[in-house]
Amino acid sequence: MSAVPRRCTTSGLLAMLLGAMLVLCAPTAPARALVVGMSDQQTDSWPDPRLRALGLRHARLIVPWDAARSEPERVQAWLDAVAAQGFTPHVAFQHRRGEDCRTTSCRAPSRSEYRDAVAAFLARFPQVTTYTTWNEANHRAQPVVNLPERVAGYYEDLRELCRKCTVVAGDVLDSGGYVTWLRRFLAASDTAPRLWGLHNYGDVTYGRTTGTDRVLATVPGSLWVEETGGIVTLRSGGRETLRTDESRARDAIDRAFAIAADRPRITRMYVYHWRGGFGDSFDAGLIRPDGSTRPSYGALAGNLAELRSRTGPAVPGTRGRWSKLRPAQLLLRLACRSSDGVCSGRVRVTAATRSRSGSREHRKLITTRTYTSRSTKRVVLLRITVPASLRRRVRNAAKRALVVTVRPAKPRGSRKVLRRRLTRPR
Incomplete structure (x- = not known):
């Protein structure tokens, strides 16, 4: 059951109104080059010469909020792998490993628990200076799905702990009540954050732009598409819920670039992920489980070439x-x-x-x-x-x-x- 949004305090209401004014009244952002990166959890993906050939320089990892204590060796191995290939790391926090609020009991950390865990992460991995407060926070698998006010507090704590860091405030999936979730986050914020995250799988899979446009209309500042890509197969309970289709996945990559092409507030985009596994419940890999390339890899390479040629949205x-x-x-x-x-x-x-x-x-x-x-x-x-x-x-x-x-x-x-x-x- 969804939680009922709390009543806004006076300061919360002012913050929400300020956020709305910034969205409506801000001058059009100047066009800037879109930065493209790769989001992938595996350590063995990064040395692949096909990935290096894409010329990407930013790598994204999702970790449990308590990763500095629960799996520091895993994090260190990933950071070493991306550093060896010249990538700049970006880390997004989420639920503890093994938790899924749809099927198991889960609990969001208190602000003090989150703050202590993040402080430990910052101390252990000082090479990371780009963070997302909470990954895909409105997803039903996350313990913060009905706690945008709590995540707003996490954001303030993370910013205070690392003032030199780039921090993404609210990061949402383009399904469910994502607009309401973001509005509640804004209402609870002491400031109007200027960097937000979106996973626009719905838009790129089904050929629409409404998810991206609604987020841009709701929040001020810049938007990073923290995950996008071509879903090849979705499985749940042993059956396909989205049939296997590599052509659809290829087209989704094209749509991701099309959506970002003339929306200058989208300044970064991460493609997820590198290689699919046999029987994966979520397979958006650019590489098949047998190691061969999928059409979506060619789509990514072609769009990156177009992006570097600076042709603009007029040229397909x-x-x-x-x-x-x-x-x-x-x-x-x-x-x-x-x-x-x-x-x-x-x-x-x-x-x-x-x-x-x-x-x-x-x-x-x-x-x-x-x-x-x-x-x-x-x-x-x-x-x-x-x-x-x-x-x-x-x-x-x-x-x-x-x-x-x-x-x-x-x-x-x-x-x-x-x-x-x-x-x-x-």
């Missing part, structure tokens, strides 16, 4: 590959990154080849096509039949690439030339 995320069923067909995938999911324009597709390394590049036009996406279908798939003579040229080339010239009409944008890797056709 672009990738090309050969069809497995029709060898003569090239599949060009365009993922709209506009907030409303509506993109249109024209693309010119060219094959670029070199007969040998160092030789002059030869370019041959394949086709010129239009594209149009809509809010319910952000991804456009162009099926392009390539003449046999050109396929032979591409197949025999020492070097090959796809050059895509995009002329966006909606949203309006400038012409952009994108170069994409092209595999050898069959």
